[in-house]
Amino acid sequence: xxxxxxxxxxxxxxxxxxxxxxxxxxxxxxxxxxxxxxxxxxxxxxxxxxxxxxxxxxxxxxxxxxxxxxxxxxxxxxxxxxxxxxxxxxxxxxxxxxxxxxxxxxxxxxxxxxxxxxxxxxxxxxxxxxxxxxxxxxxxxxxxxxxxxxxxxx
Amino acid sequence: xxxxxxxxxxxxxxxxxxxxxxxxxxxxxxxxxxxxxxxxxxxxxxxxxxxxxxxxxxxxxxxxxxxxxxxxxxxxxxxxxxxxxxxxxxxxxxxxxxxxxxxxxxxxxxxxxxxxxxxxxxxxxxxxxxxxxxxxxxxxxxxxxxxxxxxxxxxxxxxxxxxxxxxxxxxxxxxxxxxxxxxxxxxxxxxxxxxxxxxxxxxxxxxxxxxxxxxxxxxxxxxxxxxxxxxxxxx
Numbered sequence: 332x333x334x335x336x337x338x339x340x341x342x343x344x345x346x347x348x349x350x351x352x353x354x355x356x357x358x359x360x361x362x363x364x365x366x367x368x369x370x371x372x373x374x375x376x377x378x379x380x381x382x383x384x385x386x387x388x389x390x391x392x393x394x395x396x397x398x399x400x401x402x403x404x405x406x407x408x409x410x411x412x413x414x415x416x417x418x419x420x421x422x423x424x425x426x427x428x429x430x431x432x433x434x435x436x437x438x439x440x441x442x443x444x445x446x447x448x449x450x451x452x453x454x455x456x457x458x459x460x461x462x463x464x465x466x467x468x469x470x471x472x473x474x475x476x477x478x479x480x481x482x483x484x485x
Numbered sequence: 486x487x488x489x490x491x492x493x494x495x496x497x498x499x500x501x502x503x504x505x506x507x508x509x510x511x512x513x514x515x516x517x518x519x520x521x522x523x524x525x526x527x528x529x530x531x532x533x534x535x536x537x538x539x540x541x542x543x544x545x546x547x548x549x550x551x552x553x554x555x556x557x558x559x560x561x562x563x564x565x566x567x568x569x570x571x572x573x574x575x576x577x578x579x580x581x582x583x584x585x586x587x588x589x590x591x592x593x594x595x596x597x598x599x600x601x602x603x604x605x606x607x608x609x610x611x612x613x614x615x616x617x618x619x620x621x622x623x624x625x626x627x628x629x630x631x632x633x634x635x636x637x638x639x640x641x642x643x644x645x646x647x648x649x650x651x652x653x654x655x656x657x658x659x660x661x662x663x664x665x666x667x668x669x670x671x672x673x674x675x676x677x678x679x680x681x682x683x684x685x686x687x688x689x690x691x692x693x694x695x696x697x698x699x700x701x702x703x704x705x706x707x708x709x710x711x712x713x714x715x716x717x718x719x720x
Contacts, residue, residue: 356587357558360583360584
């Protein structure tokens with residue numbers, strides 16, 4: 332190998348490393364992230380489906396917010412555990428919900444069965460994806476929900 | 486009727502002398518790119534201009550190229566509607582792989598470009614490079630500076646957060662305070678009396694379509710005049 336061809340090879344290699352260093356993040360950036368159809372915003376993977384027992388409510392945290400996964404007949408729904416009345420954290424009571432602050436009761440589908448709350452518990456956009464449950468923002472389209480659901484990551 | 490030989494296309498000496506092989510050569514030979522590159526390579530940078538303070542304009546242009554590339558990438562995920570703009574920016578920063586990286590490069594390059602364009606202007610001013618015969622290049626430079634600020638102003642609204650909203654409110658209020666045409670300017674910028682979805686659409690349009698088209702035209706003029714007139718003499 333002559334000195335000239337060695338230098339050419341060396342410069343070419345350094346240039347290739349530079350180009351690869353630029354293109355790697357670019358290509359990763361263009362790869363579509365995990366998404367839920369109809370929902371815009373951050374999507375988090377909250378774990379394998381096996382972690383959510385059938386017919387039960389399982390407490391989880393979505394971006395630090397209290398929530399519950401409901402597994403019914405192979406379908407999954409994720410309810411926010413923040414009360415629509417004044418924003419207390421709702422407790423899981425069997426297959427339904429109860430707010431300890433003012434005694435609002437919610438049915439297993441989140442509907443109000445006893446006041447003072449008037450709006451049903453909101454659900455998160457969610458979707459199963461290769462054995463895991465992906466959770467997106469709260470679905471705010473179902474009712475005129477109070478502002479505390481529109482947090483940074485909701 | 487005969488055609489004299491000197492009216493036929495003549496081969497230039499360099500065409501006759503250099504025939505590049507290969508695929509690249511095929512293109513180079515047909516477009517006479519050798520001559521063009523020779524012209525570029527034969528230009529000498531004056532001794533007094535081999536100095537870091539003469540680099541500010543070039544650095545600003547490199548930043549422009551970085552901003553164009555990262556901006557095209559951000560536009561893949563950004564959504565210019567009031568309901569989704571903020572979420573889509575958050576999505577880029579927190580969820581898209583390397584989204585924080587691309588957005589940060591765009592953000593920091595934008596600030597740096599404003600700074601570098603300004604410092605470049607100071608260099609041109611204090612070396613007297615704006616003087617005859619280069620007044621026209623100074624004027625295109627002023628336009629380029631204003632366009633750069635326009636990029637900054639319109640881009641600032643796009644995240645659609647509180648800071649963006651109020652900065653745009655203040656900025657468009659200032660336009661509205663111009664005598665006689667103020668209200669017309671304000672309504673033109675906002676697409677109405679209030680900041681709304683129309684404002685976001687207009688600013689997005691300016692930021693990604695209108696201003697890029699104008700800046701490219703003025704950059705070409707700016708660079709062509711540098712080539713045409715050469716770098717100004719020493720102090």
